[in-house]
Amino acid sequence: MAVVENASNQDTAAATVTSNDQDQSKLRSTTDLSLHDNDQGLYNKIGGTNGGGGKNELGDSFKRDMRELQELFSKLNPMAEEFVPHSLVNNGLNGGFHTNNIAFQNNNNNISRNGNANCNGGGKGKKILGQGKRKSNSRTSMAQREEVIRRTVYVSDIDHQVTEEQLAGLFVGCGQVVDCRICGDPNSVLRFAFIEFTDEEGAQAALNLAGTMLGFYPVRVLPSKTAIAPVNPTFLPRNEDERQICARTIYCTNIDKKVTQADVKLFFETVCGEVYRLRLLGDYQHSTRIAFVEFAMAESAIAALNCSGVVLGSLPIRISPSKTPVRPRAPRLPSY
Numbered sequence: 001m002a003v004v005e006n007a008s009n010q011d012t013a014a015a016t017v018t019s020n021d022q023d024q025s026k027l028r029s030t031t032d033l034s035l036h037d038n039d040q041g042l043y044n045k046i047g048g049t050n051g052g053g054g055k056n057e058l059g060d061s062f063k064r065d066m067r068e069l070q071e072l073f074s075k076l077n078p079m080a081e082e083f084v085p086h087s088l089v090n091n092g093l094n095g096g097f098h099t100n101n102i103a104f105q106n107n108n109n110n111i112s113r114n115g116n117a118n119c120n121g122g123g124k125g126k127k128i129l130g131q132g133k134r135k136s137n138s139r140t141s142m143a144q145r146e147e148v149i150r151r152t153v154y155v156s157d158i159d160h161q162v163t164e165e166q167l168a169g170l171f172v173g174c175g176q177v178v179d180c181r182i183c184g185d186p187n188s189v190l191r192f193a194f195i196e197f198t199d200e201e202g203a204q205a206a207l208n209l210a211g212t213m214l215g216f217y218p219v220r221v222l223p224s225k226t227a228i229a230p231v232n233p234t235f236l237p238r239n240e241d242e243r244q245i246c247a248r249t250i251y252c253t254n255i256d257k258k259v260t261q262a263d264v265k266l267f268f269e270t271v272c273g274e275v276y277r278l279r280l281l282g283d284y285q286h287s288t289r290i291a292f293v294e295f296a297m298a299e300s301a302i303a304a305l306n307c308s309g310v311v312l313g314s315l316p317i318r319i320s321p322s323k324t325p326v327r328p329r330a331p332r333l334p335s336y
Contacts, residue, residue: 145227151178151199152224153206156192158182159215160305164193164321170214171195175202181228183320190217191308191320194228245325247298248276250305255289256313257282264291267312273300277326288315294326 158167168180175197182193197203203223210221255264261280269275274296282289295301301321308319 148196148227149224151203152194152196152227153203154192154194154222154224156190156220156222157217158191158193158219159217160191160308161302162191162215167193167214168195170212170219171197171202171206171209174205174209175199177202179228181323183318191305194224194226196228242325244298245294246322248296248301249292249294249322249324249326250301251320251322252291252293253288253318254315255280255282255291255317256315257287257289259289259313261291264293264312268293268295268300268304268307271307272304273297279326292322292324292326 153171155167162182164180164182167182168177171177178196178198180193180195182191195206197206207221207223209219211218213219252264261278264280265275265278268278272295275293276296277294279292280289281291293301293304295304305319305321307317309316311317
């Protein structure tokens with residue numbers, strides 16, 4: 001009898017296991033289906049499946065778990081970047097998703113994060129349009145700069161006695177000259193210049209003047225690789241007196257920071273002549289300083305141009321005629 005009872009108990013246990021497996025299968029099936037319904041329908045289905053005793057206890061536990069899971073999901077932000085697949089992030093807008101502006105693409109209709117179609121109504125859409133506008137402005141500015149460069153020539157081997165007016169007069173037969181800028185070269189006793197014309201034809205014609213004698217040296221003329229940096233018009237001479245000041249003033253760059261204003265004044269007075277006014281400028285962002293030196297006589301300024309390349313301190317200075325006069329500093333108002 002014991003053997004029979006054991007066998008019977010084993011059959012009963014097997015049947016119980018089978019029943020439990022079936023119940024678990026039903027539970028999983030019911031749960032999977034109920035995930036697509038609303039919350040009340042979900043709980044109703046679980047309650048109907050788990051009728052009686054321990055099954056009600058299992059259903060209550062499952063309901064609590066589902067509520068906690070639902071609460072967790074409600075706190076998640078599906079628009080956050082960590083939920084975006086890497087393949088879509090790398091593709092950007094072309095892949096249908098842009099993480100910075102949060103724009104989806106669905107059947108060729110763009111829907112912004114705030115639900116406005118075509119990204120026209122929301123701030124994000126305006127941001128995208130603004131970026132495109134900035135890129136367009138950048139391209140336009142670059143094209144304009146390239147056009148100016150094509151209208152500019154580079155002239156080298158210029159005698160120190162040649163003025164900007166004389167240099168511009170040499171090229172006036174090629175076309176209308178917009179600007180002429182002579183610069184000092186620390187590696188040579190000669191100078192170089194940039195001449196900008198109103199059109200490219202003038203710049204092309206200017207290339208034919210290469211080898212022309214100007215002063216004591218033949219000038220070299222090549223297409224320029226850069227445009228002339230504009231001068232702030234507020235600094236330009238405003239009357240005849242300031243134009244005469246410019247004729248007596250030089251612009252000196254690449255000055256060693258260890259050199260003082262007294263050192264600069266002593267150097268130019270020793271070599272060129274009396275210095276009437278000097279302005280030494282510099283900041284913490286640049287490794288060198290610049291100076292505007294106004295002499296008492298215009299001849300001293302011309303003589304100073306020959307000092308380009310001379311080592312002052314530990315660096316060779318660069319000297320060119322100044323386009324701006326050295327104006328006296330405005331008096332400081334007393335602070336109370």
